[in-house]
Amino acid sequence: MNLTNDAKKLIRLFLDNGYRAYAVGGCVRDKVLKRRGGDIDITTSAKPDEMERLLEANGIRYIETGLKHGTITALINKVPYEITTFRSDGEYLDNRHPEQVEFVSDIRLDLARRDFTMNALAYNDDEGFIDAYGGLADIQKGIIRAVGDPDRRFQEDGLRIMRALRFASVLGFTIEENTKRAIFENKELLKNIAAERLYTEFVKLLLGENVEQILLEYKEVIAVFIPEIAPCFDCGQRSKWHLYDVYTHIVKSVAIAPKKDYIRLALFFHDIAKPACKTTDIKGYDHFFYHPERGAEMVQDILYRLKVSNEMRRKVVTLVEIHDKHITRRPTNIKKWLRLLGEDLTYNFIDVKIADLLTHNLELAGHEVDELRRVKSVLNEILANHEPYRISDLAINGNDLIKIGFTGSEIQEELERLVNLVSGDARVNKREKLLKAAERDFNEIS
Numbered sequence: 131m132n133l134t135n136d137a138k139k140l141i142r143l144f145l146d147n148g149y150r151a152y153a154v155g156g157c158v159r160d161k162v163l164k165r166r167g168g169d170i171d172i173t174t175s176a177k178p179d180e181m182e183r184l185l186e187a188n189g190i191r192y193i194e195t196g197l198k199h200g201t202i203t204a205l206i207n208k209v210p211y212e213i214t215t216f217r218s219d220g221e222y223l224d225n226r227h228p229e230q231v232e233f234v235s236d237i238r239l240d241l242a243r244r245d246f247t248m249n250a251l252a253y254n255d256d257e258g259f260i261d262a263y264g265g266l267a268d269i270q271k272g273i274i275r276a277v278g279d280p281d282r283r284f285q286e287d288g289l290r291i292m293r294a295l296r297f298a299s300v301l302g303f304t305i306e307e308n309t310k311r312a313i314f315e316n317k318e319l320l321k322n323i324a325a326e327r328l329y330t331e332f333v334k335l336l337l338g339e340n341v342e343q344i345l346l347e348y349k350e351v352i353a354v355f356i357p358e359i360a361p362c363f364d365c366g367q368r369s370k371w372h373l374y375d376v377y378t379h380i381v382k383s384v385a386i387a388p389k390k391d392y393i394r395l396a397l398f399f400h401d402i403a404k405p406a407c408k409t410t411d412i413k414g415y416d417h418f419f420y421h422p423e424r425g426a427e428m429v430q431d432i433l434y435r436l437k438v439s440n441e442m443r444r445k446v447v448t449l450v451e452i453h454d455k456h457i458t459r460r461p462t463n464i465k466k467w468l469r470l471l472g473e474d475l476t477y478n479f480i481d482v483k484i485a486d487l488l489t490h491n492l493e494l495a496g497h498e499v500d501e502l503r504r505v506k507s508v509l510n511e512i513l514a515n516h517e518p519y520r521i522s523d524l525a526i527n528g529n530d531l532i533k534i535g536f537t538g539s540e541i542q543e544e545l546e547r548l549v550n551l552v553s554g555d556a557r558v559n560k561r562e563k564l565l566k567a568a569e570r571d572f573n574e575i576s
Contacts, residue, residue: 131161131253136206137170140190140213141254147184150175150216150237152252152260159248162269163301172213173252175235178202181213199231216240219286238262245283245290246297246309247275272303280312288319292331295348299338313351320354328355329436336394342385345398349377355436358428359398361405368416371490376404379489387485392442393478396449397485399429426451445475449482457483459501459508465519465553473513480506518552518559521545525561526568534565534572544571 133141133153144151151174160167176184178200185192185204195203200215217231218239234240237260241250247265259266263277274297276283276290284290291313298305305313320328332352335344345352353360362377372379383397403425404418411417426447433443448471457467457480467476484502487495518524526548528541536544551567552559558567 131158131259133161133170133253133255134209136209137172137211138255140172140204140206140211143184143188143190144174144176145254145256149180152237152254152257154240154252155244155249158251158253158259159265159269161253162251162266170211172211173216173237173240174213175216175237177215177233181215200233217243219243242277244277245287245293247273247277248297248303250277268306272301273306274298274301274303274309275306276309276312280309281316284312284316284319288316288323289327289331291317291320291351292323292328292335295344295351296331296335296338299335299340299344302338302340313348317351317354320351323355325355325435326437329438333391333395336384336398337389337391341394342381345381345384346378356432358402358432362402365405365408366416367404367418368410368414370415371494373491374489376401382489383485386488388481390478392445393449393481393485395442396446396453396478396482399425399432399446400450400453400482400486401425402450403428422451422454445478448475449478452479453482453486455479457502457505459505461508461512461517462550462553464505464509464512465517468509468512468519469549476509477506480509515556517556519549521549523559524548524552524564525559526564530565531568534568535576536568536572540575544568547571 131153137153141151141153151172153170154173155171157167157170174181178197181202182192182194185202191205193203193205195201195212196214200217202213204211204213216234216237216239218234219231237252241252241260241262244250247263247268249265250261250263251265252260264275268275274294276294294305294309294313297303332355335341338344349359349363353363359377362380363375365376367374367376367379374382380398380401383400384394387393387397401418401421403421407418407421407424409417409419429450430443430447433446438446457463457476464476467479471479480502484499487499487502492499512519524545528545531541531544548564548567552564558564
């Protein structure tokens, strides 16, 4: 297993001074899976004071990041390496953190406290893998299995429930039956977990290859911290346009959307208000009038509760609110959306609409998908040719209008008229032509 040279240097430092030391946890799992991993965590038999003395003696800077739990962070070439003493955890009264820890000398006792077998792995070059709980075999089989008693693992730390779902989505693994049972039986523990931690795991889950299966199979778990989604589960859509109930449609649209966090969040929430807006006509067909606007209001509240950043909330809410709006191939229409949304969000708007429509009845919606792809081609041409669509693209500005005689709100109104003019014909965007058009407009309103 290939570790970074600096990680090897740290492990060797402990080994050469009479301690045991290993890379541990997710970094080992990712190396086995040949996935690009993140930080490399190290565990050692050295106690915290022994770690500090050893690092100081070798000129390695460190930070006391979690001394109570036996953790310090060494910094080598500006890269952090979290180093933790072998430990056994005490009671988890808050379903998140142990009240106390006991330092131990056996690496197997340390691995016993970890969440899943695939994460209960340790490695160094001298001994190879330390695999006390069958993690290597479970990785090979694509199984997520709790270490020991799954009920105890989840009651120790409720966030492990969402971690299991996230790993299953991202890695494409199956959750072992006893672990799955414990997830459903302990799902209410998620109510004890900080909203921002749940959100972080949820977004990673949405970006996984296996997101469709996990969202469908574990929808009741998701509804613990997003209860507003539950009415969508059994909300039928009797219409020639639809093939699925609201929730299944939502999930399938998420799964085929581009892997951008805010796009997939927007699609997860885009029809959340449909149950509240549902009406059935005299022929028995269902309608969902004003669900985008109502949904945007709901999503604003949900994302605020989940402590999502203002910028992320703005993008998601905007996409939910406009997902049923129309964009056409006409350059003037595309440029209108560019002014309203900006370049990135205009592309995102089209992507959301395509993912939404692809999970409709394609015998009816297929031509709309084709048309949206043509819209994207025209959008590409507009931007590649640097065609004007913003006020800042105009060959004249507000000062020129003031000289003509425009005042107050008239200036902005005239600039918007001129933008619409050049959006239809970029050849008009010449200083002399725009000045003449503005003078003509001024004379008409004077």
